[in-house]
Amino acid sequence: MQIFFLVIMAALIMTIGLMLQRLFQGPTIFDRMNGLGVITADTILLIVLFGFLDKQPGMYVDLAMAYAMMGCLGSVVLAKYLGGKKL
Amino acid sequence: MIFGFNGQEIIACLLMGAGLVFLIGSMVGMLRLPDYYSRVHASGNSETLGTLLVFLGLMVFNGFSNVSAKIFIIAVFVFLGNPIGSHILAKAAYKTGHPVWTKKQAVQHELSTEPTSSIATAEEKEAQANADLHG
Numbered sequence: 001m002q003i004f005f006l007v008i009m010a011a012l013i014m015t016i017g018l019m020l021q022r023l024f025q026g027p028t029i030f031d032r033m034n035g036l037g038v039i040t041a042d043t044i045l046l047i048v049l050f051g052f053l054d055k056q057p058g059m060y061v062d063l064a065m066a067y068a069m070m071g072c073l074g075s076v077v078l079a080k081y082l083g084g085k086k087l
Numbered sequence: 088m089i090f091g092f093n094g095q096e097i098i099a100c101l102l103m104g105a106g107l108v109f110l111i112g113s114m115v116g117m118l119r120l121p122d123y124y125s126r127v128h129a130s131g132n133s134e135t136l137g138t139l140l141v142f143l144g145l146m147v148f149n150g151f152s153n154v155s156a157k158i159f160i161i162a163v164f165v166f167l168g169n170p171i172g173s174h175i176l177a178k179a180a181y182k183t184g185h186p187v188w189t190k191k192q193a194v195q196h197e198l199s200t201e202p203t204s205s206i207a208t209a210e211e212k213e214a215q216a217n218a219d220l221h222g
Contacts, residue, residue: 001096001148008107008141015114022117030123030180037172038117038130041138041165042110048145048158057149061157068161072168076175083179 005053012042012049033078040071099148106140109133122188123180131173138165 015038022035044064051060092100116129142162146155 001092001100004100004103008103011107011111015110018114018118028123028180028185030176030185031126033176034123034127034130034173035117037169037176038113038134041134041169044161044165045138045141048142048161052145052148057154061154061161065157065161065164068164068168072164072172075168075172079172079175079179083175083182 002053005049009046009049009053012046016042016046029082033075033082037071037075040067040074044068044071095147095150099144102144102147103141106137106144109137109140113137121193123185124177124187127173127177131170131177135166135169138162138169 019035019038019042023032023039026032026035044067047060047064047067048057051057051064054060110133113129113133116133117126120126120129139162142158142165146158149155149158
């Protein structure tokens with residue numbers, strides 16, 4: 001079961017690396033925001049999986065919950081800023 | 088007992104494997120699709136479903152406990168936050184006049200990247216076909 005967690009964590013780290021490429025060379029500001037949202041969602045999953053790999057998930061789940069609350073609000077606030085009065 | 092796993096772990100493995108397929112599909116879509124709107128489609132739908140499936144697999148693996156309740160709360164946050172963020176970003180892009188990718192642009196892009204320009208464009212071919220049709 002540990003090797004299965006390791007496979008998913010490897011795929012998530014590869015996704016985060018490729019989303020950094022989208023974050024730096026994205027043609028518009030909206031592409032950069034989209035890549036940042038994907039990195040946030042993957043990082044939450046990565047923290048929880050690392051807790052299960054460490055065999056004490058109780059601590060890491062709290063960290064992931066705080067990070068999920070931040071990521072839930074951040075993209076909405078920045079989109080309201082980018083969209084202007086019309087949104 | 089298959090490969091030393093009991094039934095609970097097998098169900099958890101199946102759910103997390105399905106989530107992994109959706110996560111990798113979302114990654115490929117984010118890298119290869121041509122437009123902002125199609126990319127936000129890839130990240131908004133597949134990313135959410137893959138994350139929720141992996142969280143469900145972790146809940147099945149952990150059993151009925153305190154940690155599973157916290158993972159359920161995180162799953163609710165992701166399920167609310169990720170689609171709302173994608174939707175409101177796409178709405179902001181559309182309201183501020185971000186250009187929409189069309190098929191005409193795709194044809195022009197393919198023709199501009201070809202080394203030889205001896206092939207007629209799609210509009211010329213269509214005009215030729217109309218001339219043949221209508222005499």
